[in-house]
Amino acid sequence: MLGEGFTLFNILRIVVDITLVWYVFYKLIMLLRGTKAIQLLKGIFVVFIFYLISYVLNLQTVQVMIEQVIVWGPLAVIILFQPELRRALEQIGRGSFFSRNRRSEEEIFNQSIEAIVKSCNYMGKRRIGALITIERETNMGDFIETGIPIRGQLTNQLLTNIFVPNTPLHDGAVIIKQNEIVAAACYLPLSESPFISKELGTRHRAAMGISEVSDALTIIVSEETGHISCTRNGELHRDIDEEKLTEILRKDLEPNFVKTPTLKSWKRRGKKNE
Structure with missing residues (x-):
């Protein structure tokens, strides 16, 4: 008893x-x-x-x-x-301290994905080189401090404008946290892996380097070919199209926006918007 x-x-x-x-x-x-x-x-x-x-x-x-x-x-x-x-x-x-607005989170998530994909497609067609790192669970504070603070809402126009050639911020990486462009012109560690193709440049090596030390998702737009690639978990995915990029972003970034998995609802919502 x-x-x-x-x-x-x-x-x-x-x-x-x-x-x-x-x-x-x-x-x-x-x-x-x-x-x-x-x-x-x-x-x-x-x-x-x-x-x-x-x-x-x-x-x-x-x-x-x-x-x-x-x-x-x-x-x-x-x-x-x-x-x-x-x-x-x-x-x-x-009353938002103990609850979250699910609808608002979904809208922010969709808008962020759309902004990134549109910007990458625009820059790819015009051969504008870009390096975009998206923070997930690993804190990117040390790398953010190497760049120029932006603290601006993530939009297609702002993200594209940062990488316009011959502008002060176009060199280096942009770091994104959820729906905010945190910093630009950031320095990322270069990978020393011997397995990276010799035809790939500094942007790809930097993207691989950050993926080896964090769980961040990094997107590369090639200045020479206009092709879009991405790195995550030490792996490089080359020449991905708009549909594949959207799929990767939704799959990898959803947990950082919405705590409860709702991938099916994202897909249904995305089809309606097409």
Whole structure:
């Protein structure tokens, strides 16, 4: 039999309590992902580690300083991160903190796919070289920092205009995160694989290089031939057409836009729009 303090109701209450706390914590992490508040969380973790070390080694001066940081830290957080806090409160007020607008996600997903495919086809027909890397699960922060910040909504026109020859941003890679062009003119690591064809240039080697160190999907438009290729998971898929490119993008990027698989609905929706 369960003890007096461990009745079935008490156990259920504890489970619900813990589940709610973890769910709210998860939603906060998802809300703050990609913002400067994530760096704050890393900073808090570092301060906590330093505090433990100072406690074990009895570093009293360090302890006093860290205790002052802990006391005044919450006030500093409120002042420095007003935009993030305001956005969180707005989402709670709209009821979108605990639920997502599925229809909106589908529209964003379709618009992003359409923008990428149209831009690649346009540049391919006009022999405009392009290198487009799309972030998935692996964070691309280190590579984003090597380029020029854009932070613009993903559109066919903007993506194409970046790669127009003889413009400041046309060299290097564009990095896309969901429906946002995060940065342009980014440097990607070149693959040193001996199995890459000698006829392929720097763009293809850079695309292979990033696919070897991350799960990103990278699209290459050849300046010499106008052919479209893509890399993912260390593999190079050459000379793909519009239909194949759309299929690859939908299959690989859907989990980053919509948590529940709805690939069939994407296909049905895509056929209606054709």
